[in-house]
Amino acid sequence: MEMNSRTIDGIPMRWHERGEGIPLVLIHGIPTGPRLWRHVLPRLEGARCLAWEMVGYAGSIPAGRGRDISVAKQAEYLVAWMNALGLERAILAGHDLGGGVAQIAAVRHRDRCAGLFLTNAIAYDSWPIPSVKILRATRSAIRHLPDAALKMVMTTLFRRGHDEPAQAREALEAHFPAYLDSDGAAALARQVAALDVRDTEAVAPELSRLNVPARLCWGAADQFQKVRYGERLAHDLSAPLRRIDGAKHFTPEDHPVVVAEEINALVAMAAGSTATA
Incomplete structure:
Protein backbone atom coordinates (compact mmCIF):
# COMPACT_ATOMS: atom_id res chain seq x y z
CA MET A 1 0.00 0.00 0.00
CA GLU A 2 1.34 3.39 -0.99
CA MET A 3 1.39 5.72 2.00
CA ASN A 4 1.00 9.48 2.22
CA SER A 5 2.89 11.39 4.89
CA ARG A 6 2.66 14.81 6.51
CA GLU A 20 -13.83 9.70 -3.85
CA GLY A 21 -16.93 10.73 -1.94
CA ILE A 22 -17.81 11.23 1.70
CA PRO A 23 -14.66 11.00 3.88
CA LEU A 24 -14.26 7.62 5.57
CA VAL A 25 -11.41 7.14 8.06
CA LEU A 26 -10.41 3.55 8.83
CA ILE A 27 -8.47 2.95 12.05
CA HIS A 28 -6.56 -0.24 12.85
CA GLY A 29 -5.65 -1.80 16.19
CA ILE A 30 -2.75 -3.71 17.77
CA PRO A 31 -0.47 -5.15 16.41
CA THR A 32 -1.54 -4.06 12.94
CA GLY A 33 -1.52 -0.96 10.71
CA PRO A 34 -3.41 0.38 7.70
CA ARG A 35 -2.70 -2.89 5.86
CA LEU A 36 -5.38 -4.42 8.07
CA TRP A 37 -7.89 -2.96 5.60
CA ARG A 38 -6.09 -4.14 2.43
CA HIS A 39 -8.85 -6.60 1.44
CA VAL A 40 -11.69 -4.24 2.45
CA LEU A 41 -10.59 -1.08 0.65
CA PRO A 42 -11.05 -2.34 -2.94
CA ARG A 43 -14.66 -3.23 -2.05
CA LEU A 44 -15.68 0.17 -0.67
CA GLU A 45 -17.88 2.50 -2.69
CA GLY A 46 -18.91 6.14 -2.62
CA ALA A 47 -16.27 7.23 -0.15
CA ARG A 48 -12.91 8.93 0.04
CA CYS A 49 -11.21 6.18 2.06
CA LEU A 50 -8.34 7.14 4.32
CA ALA A 51 -6.68 4.34 6.28
CA TRP A 52 -4.93 6.26 9.04
CA GLU A 53 -1.86 4.92 10.84
CA MET A 54 -1.83 5.40 14.59
CA VAL A 55 1.21 7.15 16.02
CA GLY A 56 3.65 4.53 17.30
CA TYR A 57 2.31 1.71 15.11
CA ALA A 58 3.35 0.05 11.83
CA GLY A 59 5.41 2.48 9.72
CA SER A 60 4.88 5.16 12.37
CA ILE A 61 6.56 3.19 15.17
CA PRO A 62 9.50 5.65 15.27
CA ALA A 63 7.09 8.58 15.75
CA GLY A 64 5.81 6.96 18.95
CA ARG A 65 9.12 6.99 20.78
CA SER A 70 -2.56 5.81 24.50
CA VAL A 71 -5.93 5.23 22.86
CA ALA A 72 -7.25 8.55 24.17
CA LYS A 73 -4.23 10.44 22.84
CA GLN A 74 -4.59 8.70 19.47
CA ALA A 75 -8.05 10.30 19.23
CA GLU A 76 -6.40 13.71 19.64
CA TYR A 77 -3.80 12.88 17.00
CA LEU A 78 -6.60 11.74 14.69
CA VAL A 79 -8.52 15.00 15.00
CA ALA A 80 -5.33 17.04 14.49
CA TRP A 81 -4.67 15.04 11.31
CA MET A 82 -8.26 15.61 10.14
CA ASN A 83 -7.79 19.34 10.73
CA ALA A 84 -4.58 19.36 8.69
CA LEU A 85 -6.29 17.58 5.79
CA GLY A 86 -9.35 19.82 5.94
CA ASP A 96 -9.80 -3.37 17.97
CA LEU A 97 -7.98 -0.34 19.49
CA GLY A 98 -9.04 1.68 16.46
CA GLY A 99 -12.63 1.21 17.52
CA GLY A 100 -11.80 2.78 20.86
CA VAL A 101 -10.11 5.69 19.11
CA ALA A 102 -13.23 6.14 16.96
CA GLN A 103 -15.54 6.12 19.98
CA ILE A 104 -13.47 8.68 21.86
CA LEU A 116 -19.52 5.28 13.27
CA PHE A 117 -18.60 1.73 12.23
CA LEU A 118 -17.16 -0.75 14.72
CA THR A 119 -15.96 -4.31 14.27
CA ASN A 120 -14.58 -6.38 17.14
CA ALA A 121 -13.59 -3.16 18.86
CA ILE A 122 -12.50 -2.42 22.39
CA ALA A 123 -15.19 -0.75 24.48
CA TYR A 124 -16.24 -0.22 28.08
CA ASP A 125 -14.10 -2.57 30.25
CA SER A 131 -2.57 -12.09 27.02
CA VAL A 132 -1.89 -8.35 26.68
CA LYS A 133 -2.01 -7.95 30.46
CA ILE A 134 0.74 -10.58 30.66
CA LEU A 135 2.76 -8.67 28.08
CA ARG A 136 2.29 -5.47 30.08
CA ALA A 137 3.35 -7.12 33.32
CA THR A 138 6.51 -8.47 31.70
CA ARG A 139 7.23 -5.56 29.36
CA SER A 140 10.64 -4.85 30.88
CA ALA A 141 11.67 -8.32 29.73
CA ILE A 142 9.57 -8.26 26.55
CA ARG A 143 11.39 -5.22 25.22
CA HIS A 144 14.61 -7.23 25.02
CA LEU A 145 13.20 -10.23 23.16
CA PRO A 146 15.18 -11.26 20.08
CA ASP A 147 13.32 -11.05 16.78
CA ALA A 148 12.75 -14.82 16.60
CA ALA A 149 11.04 -14.84 20.01
CA LEU A 150 8.98 -11.77 19.13
CA LYS A 151 7.84 -13.51 15.96
CA MET A 152 6.65 -16.45 18.05
CA VAL A 153 4.62 -14.11 20.27
CA MET A 154 3.04 -12.46 17.24
CA THR A 155 2.41 -15.81 15.56
CA THR A 156 0.48 -17.02 18.59
CA LEU A 157 -1.58 -13.83 18.71
CA PHE A 158 -2.54 -14.06 15.04
CA ARG A 159 -3.32 -17.78 15.24
CA ARG A 160 -5.71 -17.15 18.13
CA GLY A 161 -7.35 -14.21 16.39
CA HIS A 162 -7.80 -15.57 12.86
CA ASP A 163 -10.26 -18.14 11.61
CA GLU A 164 -7.74 -20.24 9.67
CA PRO A 165 -3.96 -20.84 9.89
CA ALA A 166 -3.43 -19.60 6.33
CA GLN A 167 -5.09 -16.28 7.16
CA ALA A 168 -2.97 -15.99 10.31
CA ARG A 169 0.21 -16.55 8.27
CA GLU A 170 -0.79 -13.91 5.73
CA ALA A 171 -1.48 -11.42 8.53
CA LEU A 172 1.90 -12.11 10.11
CA GLU A 173 3.58 -11.44 6.77
CA ALA A 174 1.62 -8.20 6.41
CA HIS A 175 2.25 -6.75 9.87
CA PHE A 176 5.37 -8.26 11.45
CA PRO A 177 7.94 -6.58 9.15
CA ALA A 178 7.08 -3.17 10.65
CA TYR A 179 8.51 -4.36 13.96
CA LEU A 180 11.65 -5.72 12.31
CA ASP A 181 12.13 -2.44 10.43
CA SER A 182 11.99 -0.50 13.70
CA ASP A 183 13.08 -1.58 17.17
CA GLY A 184 11.21 -4.85 17.39
CA ALA A 185 10.03 -5.95 20.80
CA ALA A 186 10.67 -2.54 22.34
CA ALA A 187 7.96 -1.13 20.06
CA LEU A 188 5.45 -3.76 21.20
CA ALA A 189 6.41 -3.07 24.82
CA ARG A 190 5.66 0.65 24.33
CA GLN A 191 2.32 -0.14 22.73
CA VAL A 192 1.08 -2.40 25.52
CA ALA A 193 2.41 -0.07 28.22
CA ALA A 194 0.19 2.72 26.86
CA LEU A 195 -3.08 0.78 27.15
CA ASP A 196 -5.49 2.09 29.78
CA VAL A 197 -9.08 0.86 30.07
CA ARG A 198 -10.10 4.18 31.59
CA ASP A 199 -9.88 5.70 28.11
CA THR A 200 -13.01 3.89 26.90
CA GLU A 201 -14.72 3.82 30.29
CA ALA A 202 -14.60 7.63 30.33
CA VAL A 203 -16.70 7.97 27.16
CA ALA A 204 -19.01 4.98 27.67
CA PRO A 205 -21.84 7.00 29.32
CA GLU A 206 -21.96 9.31 26.28
CA LEU A 207 -22.32 6.65 23.59
CA SER A 208 -26.10 6.47 23.89
CA ARG A 209 -26.28 10.22 23.25
CA LEU A 210 -24.15 10.31 20.11
CA ASN A 211 -27.08 10.25 17.68
CA VAL A 212 -25.03 9.49 14.56
CA PRO A 213 -25.60 6.81 11.91
CA ALA A 214 -23.85 3.66 13.13
CA ARG A 215 -23.40 0.01 12.20
CA LEU A 216 -21.47 -2.88 13.67
CA CYS A 217 -20.33 -6.32 12.59
CA TRP A 218 -18.71 -8.81 14.90
CA GLY A 219 -16.88 -12.11 14.75
CA ALA A 220 -19.04 -14.04 17.20
CA ALA A 221 -16.28 -16.53 18.09
CA ASP A 222 -13.82 -13.78 19.07
CA GLN A 223 -12.18 -14.59 22.41
CA PHE A 224 -10.41 -11.21 22.53
CA GLN A 225 -13.40 -8.87 22.17
CA LYS A 226 -16.45 -10.94 22.92
CA VAL A 227 -19.70 -10.48 21.08
CA ARG A 228 -21.58 -9.40 24.21
CA TYR A 229 -19.66 -6.12 24.02
CA GLY A 230 -20.75 -5.71 20.41
CA GLU A 231 -24.34 -6.28 21.52
CA ARG A 232 -23.96 -3.66 24.24
CA LEU A 233 -22.52 -1.18 21.76
CA ALA A 234 -25.34 -1.87 19.32
CA HIS A 235 -27.87 -1.15 22.05
CA ASP A 236 -26.19 2.07 23.18
CA LEU A 237 -25.70 3.32 19.62
CA SER A 238 -29.17 2.19 18.46
CA ALA A 239 -27.37 0.45 15.62
CA PRO A 240 -27.72 -2.87 13.80
CA LEU A 241 -25.20 -5.56 14.65
CA ARG A 242 -24.27 -8.17 12.04
CA ARG A 243 -22.93 -11.31 13.66
CA ILE A 244 -20.41 -13.39 11.74
CA ASP A 245 -20.88 -16.81 13.29
CA GLY A 246 -17.66 -18.77 13.66
CA ALA A 247 -15.52 -15.71 12.93
CA LYS A 248 -12.80 -14.61 15.31
CA HIS A 249 -11.11 -11.27 15.96
CA PHE A 250 -9.50 -10.02 12.74
CA THR A 251 -12.69 -9.60 10.71
CA PRO A 252 -11.29 -7.09 8.16
CA GLU A 253 -8.75 -9.72 7.09
CA ASP A 254 -10.88 -12.86 7.40
CA HIS A 255 -14.25 -11.46 6.25
CA PRO A 256 -13.57 -8.39 4.08
CA VAL A 257 -16.72 -8.88 2.00
CA VAL A 258 -18.99 -8.69 5.05
CA VAL A 259 -17.07 -5.78 6.56
CA ALA A 260 -17.20 -3.88 3.27
CA GLU A 261 -20.93 -4.52 2.89
CA GLU A 262 -21.61 -3.03 6.30
CA ILE A 263 -19.35 -0.04 5.74
CA ASN A 264 -20.95 0.60 2.34
CA ALA A 265 -24.39 0.51 3.98
CA LEU A 266 -23.21 3.07 6.54
CA VAL A 267 -21.71 5.28 3.82
CA ALA A 268 -25.08 5.27 2.06
CA MET A 269 -26.86 6.11 5.35
CA ALA A 270 -24.46 8.93 6.19
CA ALA A 271 -24.55 10.36 2.67
CA GLY A 272 -28.34 10.38 2.84
CA SER A 273 -28.30 12.14 6.22
CA THR A 274 -25.90 14.75 4.84
CA ALA A 275 -28.05 15.34 1.77
CA THR A 276 -31.20 15.93 3.86
CA ALA A 277 -29.50 17.99 6.57
Missing part, protein backbone atom coordinates in the same frame (compact mmCIF):
# COMPACT_ATOMS: atom_id res chain seq x y z
CA THR A 7 4.20 16.31 9.64
CA ILE A 8 1.43 17.63 11.89
CA ASP A 9 2.20 19.44 15.13
CA GLY A 10 5.74 18.11 14.83
CA ILE A 11 4.58 14.49 14.44
CA PRO A 12 5.07 12.55 11.18
CA MET A 13 1.69 10.99 10.34
CA ARG A 14 0.90 8.49 7.60
CA TRP A 15 -2.17 7.25 5.80
CA HIS A 16 -3.26 5.37 2.70
CA GLU A 17 -5.92 6.98 0.52
CA ARG A 18 -8.14 5.89 -2.33
CA GLY A 19 -11.56 6.68 -3.80
CA GLY A 66 8.89 9.35 23.74
CA ARG A 67 5.25 10.23 22.99
CA ASP A 68 1.93 9.38 24.56
CA ILE A 69 0.44 6.63 22.35
CA LEU A 87 -11.69 16.95 6.85
CA GLU A 88 -14.52 18.77 8.58
CA ARG A 89 -16.58 15.62 9.06
CA ALA A 90 -15.88 11.95 8.39
CA ILE A 91 -17.28 8.51 9.01
CA LEU A 92 -15.03 6.82 11.57
CA ALA A 93 -14.49 3.07 11.19
CA GLY A 94 -12.45 1.16 13.75
CA HIS A 95 -11.27 -2.34 14.60
CA ALA A 105 -13.15 10.98 18.85
CA ALA A 106 -16.88 10.70 18.16
CA VAL A 107 -17.84 11.55 21.74
CA ARG A 108 -15.36 14.37 22.23
CA HIS A 109 -15.75 15.88 18.75
CA ARG A 110 -19.35 15.08 17.84
CA ASP A 111 -19.50 17.66 15.07
CA ARG A 112 -16.65 15.85 13.27
CA CYS A 113 -18.29 12.40 13.19
CA ALA A 114 -20.61 11.71 10.25
CA GLY A 115 -21.05 8.06 11.17
CA SER A 126 -13.48 -5.18 27.53
CA TRP A 127 -9.73 -4.71 27.50
CA PRO A 128 -6.77 -5.16 27.83
CA ILE A 129 -7.22 -8.86 27.13
CA PRO A 130 -5.44 -11.39 29.42
Whole structure:
Protein backbone atom coordinates (compact mmCIF):
# COMPACT_ATOMS: atom_id res chain seq x y z
CA MET A 1 0.00 0.00 0.00
CA GLU A 2 1.34 3.39 -0.99
CA MET A 3 1.39 5.72 2.00
CA ASN A 4 1.00 9.48 2.22
CA SER A 5 2.89 11.39 4.89
CA ARG A 6 2.66 14.81 6.51
CA THR A 7 4.20 16.31 9.64
CA ILE A 8 1.43 17.63 11.89
CA ASP A 9 2.20 19.44 15.13
CA GLY A 10 5.74 18.11 14.83
CA ILE A 11 4.58 14.49 14.44
CA PRO A 12 5.07 12.55 11.18
CA MET A 13 1.69 10.99 10.34
CA ARG A 14 0.90 8.49 7.60
CA TRP A 15 -2.17 7.25 5.80
CA HIS A 16 -3.26 5.37 2.70
CA GLU A 17 -5.92 6.98 0.52
CA ARG A 18 -8.14 5.89 -2.33
CA GLY A 19 -11.56 6.68 -3.80
CA GLU A 20 -13.83 9.70 -3.85
CA GLY A 21 -16.93 10.73 -1.94
CA ILE A 22 -17.81 11.23 1.70
CA PRO A 23 -14.66 11.00 3.88
CA LEU A 24 -14.26 7.62 5.57
CA VAL A 25 -11.41 7.14 8.06
CA LEU A 26 -10.41 3.55 8.83
CA ILE A 27 -8.47 2.95 12.05
CA HIS A 28 -6.56 -0.24 12.85
CA GLY A 29 -5.65 -1.80 16.19
CA ILE A 30 -2.75 -3.71 17.77
CA PRO A 31 -0.47 -5.15 16.41
CA THR A 32 -1.54 -4.06 12.94
CA GLY A 33 -1.52 -0.96 10.71
CA PRO A 34 -3.41 0.38 7.70
CA ARG A 35 -2.70 -2.89 5.86
CA LEU A 36 -5.38 -4.42 8.07
CA TRP A 37 -7.89 -2.96 5.60
CA ARG A 38 -6.09 -4.14 2.43
CA HIS A 39 -8.85 -6.60 1.44
CA VAL A 40 -11.69 -4.24 2.45
CA LEU A 41 -10.59 -1.08 0.65
CA PRO A 42 -11.05 -2.34 -2.94
CA ARG A 43 -14.66 -3.23 -2.05
CA LEU A 44 -15.68 0.17 -0.67
CA GLU A 45 -17.88 2.50 -2.69
CA GLY A 46 -18.91 6.14 -2.62
CA ALA A 47 -16.27 7.23 -0.15
CA ARG A 48 -12.91 8.93 0.04
CA CYS A 49 -11.21 6.18 2.06
CA LEU A 50 -8.34 7.14 4.32
CA ALA A 51 -6.68 4.34 6.28
CA TRP A 52 -4.93 6.26 9.04
CA GLU A 53 -1.86 4.92 10.84
CA MET A 54 -1.83 5.40 14.59
CA VAL A 55 1.21 7.15 16.02
CA GLY A 56 3.65 4.53 17.30
CA TYR A 57 2.31 1.71 15.11
CA ALA A 58 3.35 0.05 11.83
CA GLY A 59 5.41 2.48 9.72
CA SER A 60 4.88 5.16 12.37
CA ILE A 61 6.56 3.19 15.17
CA PRO A 62 9.50 5.65 15.27
CA ALA A 63 7.09 8.58 15.75
CA GLY A 64 5.81 6.96 18.95
CA ARG A 65 9.12 6.99 20.78
CA GLY A 66 8.89 9.35 23.74
CA ARG A 67 5.25 10.23 22.99
CA ASP A 68 1.93 9.38 24.56
CA ILE A 69 0.44 6.63 22.35
CA SER A 70 -2.56 5.81 24.50
CA VAL A 71 -5.93 5.23 22.86
CA ALA A 72 -7.25 8.55 24.17
CA LYS A 73 -4.23 10.44 22.84
CA GLN A 74 -4.59 8.70 19.47
CA ALA A 75 -8.05 10.30 19.23
CA GLU A 76 -6.40 13.71 19.64
CA TYR A 77 -3.80 12.88 17.00
CA LEU A 78 -6.60 11.74 14.69
CA VAL A 79 -8.52 15.00 15.00
CA ALA A 80 -5.33 17.04 14.49
CA TRP A 81 -4.67 15.04 11.31
CA MET A 82 -8.26 15.61 10.14
CA ASN A 83 -7.79 19.34 10.73
CA ALA A 84 -4.58 19.36 8.69
CA LEU A 85 -6.29 17.58 5.79
CA GLY A 86 -9.35 19.82 5.94
CA LEU A 87 -11.69 16.95 6.85
CA GLU A 88 -14.52 18.77 8.58
CA ARG A 89 -16.58 15.62 9.06
CA ALA A 90 -15.88 11.95 8.39
CA ILE A 91 -17.28 8.51 9.01
CA LEU A 92 -15.03 6.82 11.57
CA ALA A 93 -14.49 3.07 11.19
CA GLY A 94 -12.45 1.16 13.75
CA HIS A 95 -11.27 -2.34 14.60
CA ASP A 96 -9.80 -3.37 17.97
CA LEU A 97 -7.98 -0.34 19.49
CA GLY A 98 -9.04 1.68 16.46
CA GLY A 99 -12.63 1.21 17.52
CA GLY A 100 -11.80 2.78 20.86
CA VAL A 101 -10.11 5.69 19.11
CA ALA A 102 -13.23 6.14 16.96
CA GLN A 103 -15.54 6.12 19.98
CA ILE A 104 -13.47 8.68 21.86
CA ALA A 105 -13.15 10.98 18.85
CA ALA A 106 -16.88 10.70 18.16
CA VAL A 107 -17.84 11.55 21.74
CA ARG A 108 -15.36 14.37 22.23
CA HIS A 109 -15.75 15.88 18.75
CA ARG A 110 -19.35 15.08 17.84
CA ASP A 111 -19.50 17.66 15.07
CA ARG A 112 -16.65 15.85 13.27
CA CYS A 113 -18.29 12.40 13.19
CA ALA A 114 -20.61 11.71 10.25
CA GLY A 115 -21.05 8.06 11.17
CA LEU A 116 -19.52 5.28 13.27
CA PHE A 117 -18.60 1.73 12.23
CA LEU A 118 -17.16 -0.75 14.72
CA THR A 119 -15.96 -4.31 14.27
CA ASN A 120 -14.58 -6.38 17.14
CA ALA A 121 -13.59 -3.16 18.86
CA ILE A 122 -12.50 -2.42 22.39
CA ALA A 123 -15.19 -0.75 24.48
CA TYR A 124 -16.24 -0.22 28.08
CA ASP A 125 -14.10 -2.57 30.25
CA SER A 126 -13.48 -5.18 27.53
CA TRP A 127 -9.73 -4.71 27.50
CA PRO A 128 -6.77 -5.16 27.83
CA ILE A 129 -7.22 -8.86 27.13
CA PRO A 130 -5.44 -11.39 29.42
CA SER A 131 -2.57 -12.09 27.02
CA VAL A 132 -1.89 -8.35 26.68
CA LYS A 133 -2.01 -7.95 30.46
CA ILE A 134 0.74 -10.58 30.66
CA LEU A 135 2.76 -8.67 28.08
CA ARG A 136 2.29 -5.47 30.08
CA ALA A 137 3.35 -7.12 33.32
CA THR A 138 6.51 -8.47 31.70
CA ARG A 139 7.23 -5.56 29.36
CA SER A 140 10.64 -4.85 30.88
CA ALA A 141 11.67 -8.32 29.73
CA ILE A 142 9.57 -8.26 26.55
CA ARG A 143 11.39 -5.22 25.22
CA HIS A 144 14.61 -7.23 25.02
CA LEU A 145 13.20 -10.23 23.16
CA PRO A 146 15.18 -11.26 20.08
CA ASP A 147 13.32 -11.05 16.78
CA ALA A 148 12.75 -14.82 16.60
CA ALA A 149 11.04 -14.84 20.01
CA LEU A 150 8.98 -11.77 19.13
CA LYS A 151 7.84 -13.51 15.96
CA MET A 152 6.65 -16.45 18.05
CA VAL A 153 4.62 -14.11 20.27
CA MET A 154 3.04 -12.46 17.24
CA THR A 155 2.41 -15.81 15.56
CA THR A 156 0.48 -17.02 18.59
CA LEU A 157 -1.58 -13.83 18.71
CA PHE A 158 -2.54 -14.06 15.04
CA ARG A 159 -3.32 -17.78 15.24
CA ARG A 160 -5.71 -17.15 18.13
CA GLY A 161 -7.35 -14.21 16.39
CA HIS A 162 -7.80 -15.57 12.86
CA ASP A 163 -10.26 -18.14 11.61
CA GLU A 164 -7.74 -20.24 9.67
CA PRO A 165 -3.96 -20.84 9.89
CA ALA A 166 -3.43 -19.60 6.33
CA GLN A 167 -5.09 -16.28 7.16
CA ALA A 168 -2.97 -15.99 10.31
CA ARG A 169 0.21 -16.55 8.27
CA GLU A 170 -0.79 -13.91 5.73
CA ALA A 171 -1.48 -11.42 8.53
CA LEU A 172 1.90 -12.11 10.11
CA GLU A 173 3.58 -11.44 6.77
CA ALA A 174 1.62 -8.20 6.41
CA HIS A 175 2.25 -6.75 9.87
CA PHE A 176 5.37 -8.26 11.45
CA PRO A 177 7.94 -6.58 9.15
CA ALA A 178 7.08 -3.17 10.65
CA TYR A 179 8.51 -4.36 13.96
CA LEU A 180 11.65 -5.72 12.31
CA ASP A 181 12.13 -2.44 10.43
CA SER A 182 11.99 -0.50 13.70
CA ASP A 183 13.08 -1.58 17.17
CA GLY A 184 11.21 -4.85 17.39
CA ALA A 185 10.03 -5.95 20.80
CA ALA A 186 10.67 -2.54 22.34
CA ALA A 187 7.96 -1.13 20.06
CA LEU A 188 5.45 -3.76 21.20
CA ALA A 189 6.41 -3.07 24.82
CA ARG A 190 5.66 0.65 24.33
CA GLN A 191 2.32 -0.14 22.73
CA VAL A 192 1.08 -2.40 25.52
CA ALA A 193 2.41 -0.07 28.22
CA ALA A 194 0.19 2.72 26.86
CA LEU A 195 -3.08 0.78 27.15
CA ASP A 196 -5.49 2.09 29.78
CA VAL A 197 -9.08 0.86 30.07
CA ARG A 198 -10.10 4.18 31.59
CA ASP A 199 -9.88 5.70 28.11
CA THR A 200 -13.01 3.89 26.90
CA GLU A 201 -14.72 3.82 30.29
CA ALA A 202 -14.60 7.63 30.33
CA VAL A 203 -16.70 7.97 27.16
CA ALA A 204 -19.01 4.98 27.67
CA PRO A 205 -21.84 7.00 29.32
CA GLU A 206 -21.96 9.31 26.28
CA LEU A 207 -22.32 6.65 23.59
CA SER A 208 -26.10 6.47 23.89
CA ARG A 209 -26.28 10.22 23.25
CA LEU A 210 -24.15 10.31 20.11
CA ASN A 211 -27.08 10.25 17.68
CA VAL A 212 -25.03 9.49 14.56
CA PRO A 213 -25.60 6.81 11.91
CA ALA A 214 -23.85 3.66 13.13
CA ARG A 215 -23.40 0.01 12.20
CA LEU A 216 -21.47 -2.88 13.67
CA CYS A 217 -20.33 -6.32 12.59
CA TRP A 218 -18.71 -8.81 14.90
CA GLY A 219 -16.88 -12.11 14.75
CA ALA A 220 -19.04 -14.04 17.20
CA ALA A 221 -16.28 -16.53 18.09
CA ASP A 222 -13.82 -13.78 19.07
CA GLN A 223 -12.18 -14.59 22.41
CA PHE A 224 -10.41 -11.21 22.53
CA GLN A 225 -13.40 -8.87 22.17
CA LYS A 226 -16.45 -10.94 22.92
CA VAL A 227 -19.70 -10.48 21.08
CA ARG A 228 -21.58 -9.40 24.21
CA TYR A 229 -19.66 -6.12 24.02
CA GLY A 230 -20.75 -5.71 20.41
CA GLU A 231 -24.34 -6.28 21.52
CA ARG A 232 -23.96 -3.66 24.24
CA LEU A 233 -22.52 -1.18 21.76
CA ALA A 234 -25.34 -1.87 19.32
CA HIS A 235 -27.87 -1.15 22.05
CA ASP A 236 -26.19 2.07 23.18
CA LEU A 237 -25.70 3.32 19.62
CA SER A 238 -29.17 2.19 18.46
CA ALA A 239 -27.37 0.45 15.62
CA PRO A 240 -27.72 -2.87 13.80
CA LEU A 241 -25.20 -5.56 14.65
CA ARG A 242 -24.27 -8.17 12.04
CA ARG A 243 -22.93 -11.31 13.66
CA ILE A 244 -20.41 -13.39 11.74
CA ASP A 245 -20.88 -16.81 13.29
CA GLY A 246 -17.66 -18.77 13.66
CA ALA A 247 -15.52 -15.71 12.93
CA LYS A 248 -12.80 -14.61 15.31
CA HIS A 249 -11.11 -11.27 15.96
CA PHE A 250 -9.50 -10.02 12.74
CA THR A 251 -12.69 -9.60 10.71
CA PRO A 252 -11.29 -7.09 8.16
CA GLU A 253 -8.75 -9.72 7.09
CA ASP A 254 -10.88 -12.86 7.40
CA HIS A 255 -14.25 -11.46 6.25
CA PRO A 256 -13.57 -8.39 4.08
CA VAL A 257 -16.72 -8.88 2.00
CA VAL A 258 -18.99 -8.69 5.05
CA VAL A 259 -17.07 -5.78 6.56
CA ALA A 260 -17.20 -3.88 3.27
CA GLU A 261 -20.93 -4.52 2.89
CA GLU A 262 -21.61 -3.03 6.30
CA ILE A 263 -19.35 -0.04 5.74
CA ASN A 264 -20.95 0.60 2.34
CA ALA A 265 -24.39 0.51 3.98
CA LEU A 266 -23.21 3.07 6.54
CA VAL A 267 -21.71 5.28 3.82
CA ALA A 268 -25.08 5.27 2.06
CA MET A 269 -26.86 6.11 5.35
CA ALA A 270 -24.46 8.93 6.19
CA ALA A 271 -24.55 10.36 2.67
CA GLY A 272 -28.34 10.38 2.84
CA SER A 273 -28.30 12.14 6.22
CA THR A 274 -25.90 14.75 4.84
CA ALA A 275 -28.05 15.34 1.77
CA THR A 276 -31.20 15.93 3.86
CA ALA A 277 -29.50 17.99 6.57
